[in-house]
Amino acid sequence: MAYTKRFDGRGFDEIRKMEAKVGVIENATGSAYFAFGDTKAIAAVYGPRTLYPQHRQDPTQGVLRCIYDMLSFSVAERKRPGPSRRSVEISMVTEKALIPTLQLKKFPSSVVDVFIMIMEANAGTRTAGINAASLALAHSGVPMLDLVASVSVGKIGNKLCVDLIKEEEDYSENGEKSATDIPVAMLPRFNKFSLLQLDGKISKEEFNTALKMSRDACHKIYEVQKKALLQTYKEK
């Protein structure tokens, strides 16, 4: 049976309900919360502050350091706390997705620490994490060229979908796994991608269409992010 209707009844180019909030952690320089439906990420930024150990300092510009992790209660089966192979990889790609927007030249030999914690996971955690982190960075006052918006696209069966959920990532037809997952991050003002990963099989034409869908989705997310930032000081 082909995949004709999504598991949660959404349209194929529809993003889950988004929620964004800035300034959720009192003690951090900047902080934000971002959610795609059940996938909830919280990000905290500390710094710029002096980087130790000293040998890791860069005298020409500041350094970005990201730490991504899933909290032990974020998934059905308890996740063992601490870094894993997976979380180290995601920390690295998050860092690379955020660095093109930041202007760290003004803070030599210092570091900007970004901590991303996933409170609840239902696929797309790295994209939610990047969205939260970009809001938190803006809140922390680090100069940046643009916000970073991120979303996952994919091919489920033979349909292209935006913002996959866990069931779709695990989708299989005739006992064979037939889901492709493409997390994407972009700088909406420049229409340039800063993260592109691909897990699965997809043809070239479909890939191009998927990227187009992701671009439209990222612009929608961008609006939500901007709105969240502008709301920060208004409600009090």
Place this chain on the structure above:
Amino acid sequence: MKEMHRRVRETKYREEKIEQIEQEKDEYKETLVRDIGIEENGIEEKKERIFVVPGHVIATSMDLLPGDGTQREGNNIVAIRFGLLDKGSRYIRVIPLSGVYIPKKDDMVVGKILEITTSTWVIDINSVNVGMLGLAEATREFIPRNADLSKYYKHGDLVLAKVLMMKPRFAELTMRDSGRKLDSGLVIEINPNKVPRVIGRLGSMINLIKKETNCNIVIGQNGIIWIRGKNPEEELLARDAIKKVEAFSHIPELTERIKDFLDKNKVKVP
């Protein structure tokens, strides 16, 4: 005829002089407003508060100069920080509302002695980098050779110092003319971006708090505030008032509110 010419010249000269003085006054006022923030009655109410996010195109013109937190991209000026928009006749800039303290020349900061080396004191100034206080800049006293530096300032001491110069790895401080050691008192920390609001226009807010609580208050531009009063109750009242200013910094006519608050909670001195 000659006499008349002279007179005309003189009056002209005088007029020019007066104009110049007026202009200087205006400029002075402008710098004050800029340094202390666009706060207090009148100005704030007239100005609409516009928030901008990074990447926001805030102006499309070559006439304006991009100020802090903005950047020129071709014909456009783009915000690269999150904050309030401040548009003057010649410049445009973004006033940040959050973020760490970045030292500027001539800022007065309150710092804590972290370390004593052979010729300098290393001072924590609540910023990206540390502050360095050299021997020559530390005090007006003569410091003899091989003196024990902890006699002057020891670990954990609080000092008021001025930023002399920005170096890539630290801020050079001086205490020669306006710095001093801050002995026993109450120390609180606030968001460094709210410091102008706590001071108020021409010091109106802080003078009010000082007067009503009989406290001696020193505000560092880095957001560290030192309070010393005659009794702890008054110090705590001053702290509460400052925290209130920080929390409600965006409300107009804040000075009135703070005045009410201080009147209501006035400490009865026996």
